[in-house]
Amino acid sequence: MPKLSYLKALNRALGDSLAEDPSVFLLGEDIRVAASNLTAGLFARFGPDRVLDTPLSEQAFTNFATGAALAGMRPVIEFQIPSLLFLVFEQIANQAHKFSLMTGGQCKVPVTYVVPGSGSRTGWAGQHSDHPYSLFAHVGVKTVVPATPADAYGLLVSAIRDDDPVVVFAPSGALGVRDDVDFGTLAPVPLGVGRVARAGSDVTVVALGHLVQDALAVADELAGLGISIEVFDPRTVYPLDTDGLAASVAKTRRLVVIDDSNRSSGFAAEVLAVAAERFTLDAPPRRVTRPDGAVLPFALALDRAVQPGRDQLVSAIHAVLEER
Numbered sequence: 001m002p003k004l005s006y007l008k009a010l011n012r013a014l015g016d017s018l019a020e021d022p023s024v025f026l027l028g029e030d031i032r033v034a035a036s037n038l039t040a041g042l043f044a045r046f047g048p049d050r051v052l053d054t055p056l057s058e059q060a061f062t063n064f065a066t067g068a069a070l071a072g073m074r075p076v077i078e079f080q081i082p083s084l085l086f087l088v089f090e091q092i093a094n095q096a097h098k099f100s101l102m103t104g105g106q107c108k109v110p111v112t113y114v115v116p117g118s119g120s121r122t123g124w125a126g127q128h129s130d131h132p133y134s135l136f137a138h139v140g141v142k143t144v145v146p147a148t149p150a151d152a153y154g155l156l157v158s159a160i161r162d163d164d165p166v167v168v169f170a171p172s173g174a175l176g177v178r179d180d181v182d183f184g185t186l187a188p189v190p191l192g193v194g195r196v197a198r199a200g201s202d203v204t205v206v207a208l209g210h211l212v213q214d215a216l217a218v219a220d221e222l223a224g225l226g227i228s229i230e231v232f233d234p235r236t237v238y239p240l241d242t243d244g245l246a247a248s249v250a251k252t253r254r255l256v257v258i259d260d261s262n263r264s265s266g267f268a269a270e271v272l273a274v275a276a277e278r279f280t281l282d283a284p285p286r287r288v289t290r291p292d293g294a295v296l297p298f299a300l301a302l303d304r305a306v307q308p309g310r311d312q313l314v315s316a317i318h319a320v321l322e323e324r
Contacts, residue, residue, distance in 0.1 A: 004181040006174050009149035010038055010114070012186070013156040014076065018046050021074060024160060027052040027061055028078035036116060038078055038170075062088040062113075066096045069109045076112045076160060082169070083130045085115060093139040096165040108163040114156070117145070117171035117209065117260075131261045133169050133208075137238035137270070142166040142191055144236045147212035149179045151235060154189030162191065171260070173210030194241035196248060200230030203254040203317050206245065206271055207231060211258050214310050221310075222317065229317065237267055242274055249275065254320045255285040258313050263289040283323030286316040 004012075017024045026039060032053050034040040043051040054061040058079070065075035079085065085092075092113065099107045117131055136143045142164055146152040152170065159166035197212055198219050207215035212233050219229035232248045234241055249255055255275050259268035268287035275285050288308045290296075296303050 001180040001182050003178045004149045006149045006152045006177045009153040010156055010170060011040055013153045015042055017160045018050055024074045025050045026076050027054050029054055029080055031078055058084050058087045062091040065111045066109060069111045070107055074110045079115045082115050082117050085132055097141050109165055110163050111165045112159045113167045115169050117169040133237050134261050134267045136167050143238045145169045145209040147209050147233050149181055151189055153186050158188040158191050171209035192236045192239040192241055194234040194244040197233045198231040200228040202228045202252055203256060203320055204230045204232055204248045204252045206257040211260055218310050218313050249279045253282040256316045256320055258288040258308050260308055263292045283320040286320055288312045288316050
């Protein structure tokens, strides 16, 4: 089977969606020249009416997309960096997200926001390295973080077809991931349905996006020590697949979450709260995250020290196994 990269999978999902539905169009900064390679080749295929370059005003083109969606279109916005979402949080959370709720479902706002995320460990520095998926989950905006090329394709297609706003985080640390893929099997992946990336019996590790690869690598390492790790990939931050998570934790009765966002009020904190309310555990759960208030440094060594990684995950797994 051919290899498919995560980035190419996103590109293919955009191309297939444009070809399938004439109401879909793309907009963003420098997308006609595919500055990030996400939209490579799409301007040549679909032309200026479907692939729109925008001015350098995130607030303007984000609200423009909301209006277009209310008028029956399905806009897809590419943001160049995740920290730009702070500029448009009001437009997404307070405008696009609420129109359907405030009109009793009479209005639909099918906008998809595609955000190359953090996690590259390549020195993006403070104002380019935020990973604010927890903020959108908190206000009830559908939020997904694919980990594999097949999921990158399937979740993006589902997001574009969805009648609500959906934020799709594409972590930079995952963009180069390549898998053997039968192109004929690429299909939409339902929002809100997680997956077991690796079955195990001793500890459930919950991981998102690029950190799924780290969790799988740690599981391989610890298997040599006789420790069986189950890796659960929620895929969707909101709505969270609590039933799938419950089934995993019911097998292992131990839980560790690795999460590339800040510790307080982050995604890991939500998973641990769900565990405390619903699950029976044999040991207190652990979380591996960025430190509270973390601003990622420009220096590579410090950048990598601040972000959650494999060594911290191994330590957390040993800690829950030692608890009785």
